Amino acid sequence: MKNxxxxxxxxxxxxxxxxxxxxxxxxxxxxxxxxxxxxxxYFEAFLRGRDFREAPDITARICGICPVAYQMSxxxxxxxxxxxxxxxxxxxxxxxxxxxxWIESHALHVFMLHxxxxxxxxxxxxMAAEYPDQVKMGLKLKKIGNALMDLLGGRSVHPISPRxxxxxxxxxxxxxxxxxxxxxxxxxASLETVKWVSTLPFPDFEIDYEFVALRHPDEYPFxxxxxxxxxxxDIPLSEFEKVFEEEHVQHSTALHAHRKNGGPxxxxxxxxxxxxxxxxxxxxxxxxxxxxxxxxxxxxxKSIIVRSLELLYACEEALRIIDQxxxxxxxxxxxxxxxxxxxxxxxxxxxxxxHRYDIDDNGAITDAKIVPPTSQNQEMxxxxxxxxVENHLEMEEEELQWKCExxxxxxxxxxxxxxxxxxxxxxxK
Amino acid sequence: xxxxxxxxxxxxxxxxxxxxxRCDDGVGLCVIEDLQKDPEITGVDFMMMKxxxxxxxxAWDSRELVIVVDAAMSGGPTGTIRRFxxxxxxxPYNLSPLSTHAISLTxxxxxxxxxxxxxxxxxxxxxxxxxxxxxxxxSPEVGEAxxxxxxxxxxxxxxxSEGTSEVH
Numbered sequence: 001m002k003n004x005x006x007x008x009x010x011x012x013x014x015x016x017x018x019x020x021x022x023x024x025x026x027x028x029x030x031x032x033x034x035x036x037x038x039x040x041x042y043f044e045a046f047l048r049g050r051d052f053r054e055a056p057d058i059t060a061r062i063c064g065i066c067p068v069a070y071q072m073s074x075x076x077x078x079x080x081x082x083x084x085x086x087x088x089x090x091x092x093x094x095x096x097x098x099x100x101x102w103i104e105s106h107a108l109h110v111f112m113l114h115x116x117x118x119x120x121x122x123x124x125x126x127m128a129a130e131y132p133d134q135v136k137m138g139l140k141l142k143k144i145g146n147a148l149m150d151l152l153g154g155r156s157v158h159p160i161s162p163r164x165x166x167x168x169x170x171x172x173x174x175x176x177x178x179x180x181x182x183x184x185x186x187x188x189a190s191l192e193t194v195k196w197v198s199t200l201p202f203p204d205f206e207i208d209y210e211f212v213a214l215r216h217p218d219e220y221p222f223x224x225x226x227x228x229x230x231x232x233x234d235i236p237l238s239e240f241e242k243v244f245e246e247e248h249v250q251h252s253t254a255l256h257a258h259r260k261n262g263g264p265x266x267x268x269x270x271x272x273x274x275x276x277x278x279x280x281x282x283x284x285x286x287x288x289x290x291x292x293x294x295x296x297x298x299x300x301x302k303s304i305i306v307r308s309l310e311l312l313y314a315c316e317e318a319l320r321i322i323d324q325x326x327x328x329x330x331x332x333x334x335x336x337x338x339x340x341x342x343x344x345x346x347x348x349x350x351x352x353x354x355h356r357y358d359i360d361d362n363g364a365i366t367d368a369k370i371v372p373p374t375s376q377n378q379e380m381x382x383x384x385x386x387x388x389v390e391n392h393l394e395m396e397e398e399e400l401q402w403k404c405e406x407x408x409x410x411x412x413x414x415x416x417x418x419x420x421x422x423x424x425x426x427x428x429k
Numbered sequence: 430x431x432x433x434x435x436x437x438x439x440x441x442x443x444x445x446x447x448x449x450x451r452c453d454d455g456v457g458l459c460v461i462e463d464l465q466k467d468p469e470i471t472g473v474d475f476m477m478m479k480x481x482x483x484x485x486x487x488a489w490d491s492r493e494l495v496i497v498v499d500a501a502m503s504g505g506p507t508g509t510i511r512r513f514x515x516x517x518x519x520x521p522y523n524l525s526p527l528s529t530h531a532i533s534l535t536x537x538x539x540x541x542x543x544x545x546x547x548x549x550x551x552x553x554x555x556x557x558x559x560x561x562x563x564x565x566x567x568s569p570e571v572g573e574a575x576x577x578x579x580x581x582x583x584x585x586x587x588x589x590s591e592g593t594s595e596v597h
Contacts, residue, residue: 143487
């Protein structure tokens with residue numbers, strides 16, 4: 001009988017606090033648990049009794065990285081109750097705001113959190129000494145994403161301008177035009193990023209994922225679409241809870257989501273990309289082809305290329321929206337829902353974020369359900385770790401621990417969303 | 430105070446770091462709010478932010494002077510004020526104590542140094558905090574310390590605009 005224990009007390013470069021425990025007994029993986037011990041935050045409970053108009057601002061507080069996603073999903077759900085679809089320039093500005101969040105979030109993950117894993121550095125601080133140009137590029141891209149969120153949202157952290165029906169204030173043509181030079185630079189920089197990350201050393205490792213993402217008839221998805229998968233799911237938002245379910249597991253304060261018929265699934269950049277490649281622009285498709293991952297990518301490690309391609313897409317889309325922008329007469333449309341139930345699902349940087357609300361005749365929320373991307377990916381992360389450890393049981397402890405940390409980071413988990421430090425224990429008995 | 434001193438507009442940046450919903454941790458943000466209300470201060474940029482070192486580097490690059498107000502938890506008496514010249518004194522590692530992701534102020538300074546993106550001069554005010562529970566009120570000691578730091582920063586800005594020596 002072989003007994004071995006690996007402990008990592010702190011896993012860096014993930015958003016939030018949690019722990020990972022891998023139990024190995026007699027050279028067999030017995031258990032893999034992603035433990036999230038951040039206290040549950042009960043957002044769904046304290047939304048009850050609040051006015052429907054408060055949901056975007058309250059839920060935005062769930063996450064400092066993707067507040068836009070929460071505001072968008074909540075706003076769309078309330079508009080759904082009212083039977084309203086917001087179109088025109090307000091819809092375009094919502095996409096533009098999302099571009100800002102994707103640029104900020106993806107730039108942070110690609111350059112600061114993920115790239116050091118492939119280059120053998122502990123973190124971006126170490127990497128900066130030998131790759132200063134890349135780190136500077138990442139910081140500048142992140143800054144441009146933040147600037148877009150500042151302009152449209154009033155501020156980049158927890159934007160204050162979005163509301164049910166649109167925005168409290170929308171930018172002028174001149175204010176948006178002032179972003180164009182930076183966004184053109186960002187588009188070129190993103191293209192350079194795709195080329196750079198495609199040269200990183202990737203292990204030969206693919207997974208037969210069930211990808212789940214939004215799919216829209218004409219667009220790469222941000223705010224609208226049906227929920228689809230590569231394994232047969234094609235449903236309206238209202239059927240999400242018929243197909244997917246959340247389950248409380250004892251080892252985590254976050255709920256685990258999976259298909260009702262069993263099995264983990266993946267949301268996020270890889271899922272969006274594989275299900276919506278045909279909705280990308282010719283520039284992005286060409287860059288993907290040159291990076292060697294046209295149409296399909298099943299490697300969690302290569303998610304760094306896909307995030308870079310989405311960076312490129314977000315920059316191009318932002319430029320398109322600004323080019324065609326005409327300031328709306330009113331920054332919002334009045335939305336007055338009666339009693340009822342509504343659904344919102346939008347593509348946060350890390351994947352689909354599902355909201356469902358019930359409100360009464362007075363517009364007070366009587367029930368709320370929020371399913372963030374990371375709780376949907378948790379089972380997939382555990383499954384990926386299990387299969388990696390099973391295939392590398394003889395690997396030296398220190399290396400195995402490092403590889404497991406990298407696998408977790410491939411998924412860019414946002415533990416703040418799903419319920420902050422990640423502790424890794426590998427126990428061998 | 431006028432912006433007609435030796436520095437150009439936008440070359441002085443005062444940053445408050447903290448979380449206004451974690452009681453004393455919001456003190457850096459309160460200092461910025463007070464400074465922004467002072468009509469005598471012109472030609473100075475202000476920023477209020479959560480502890481996110483990456484955004485700090487973006488913000489302070491190419492500036493002549495950056496003043497940072499942050500909360501500290503070193504175990505000292507609540508309300509204690511410490512002032513550091515960031516490039517000539519060692520900085521305690523426990524600034525931005527509530528940062529759970531991103532990089533700390535100290536790490537941001539190291540990264541910016543590697544990337545040659547430091548401002549010409551940086552002054553850090555660290556206020557020792559006590560209560561970091563949920564809420565938006567400062568404890569009396571920290572509130573008082575915030576007011577003192579606001580006054581000290583006004584003197585720093587005055588000295589900078591007049592090209593005189595640093596204030597302690």
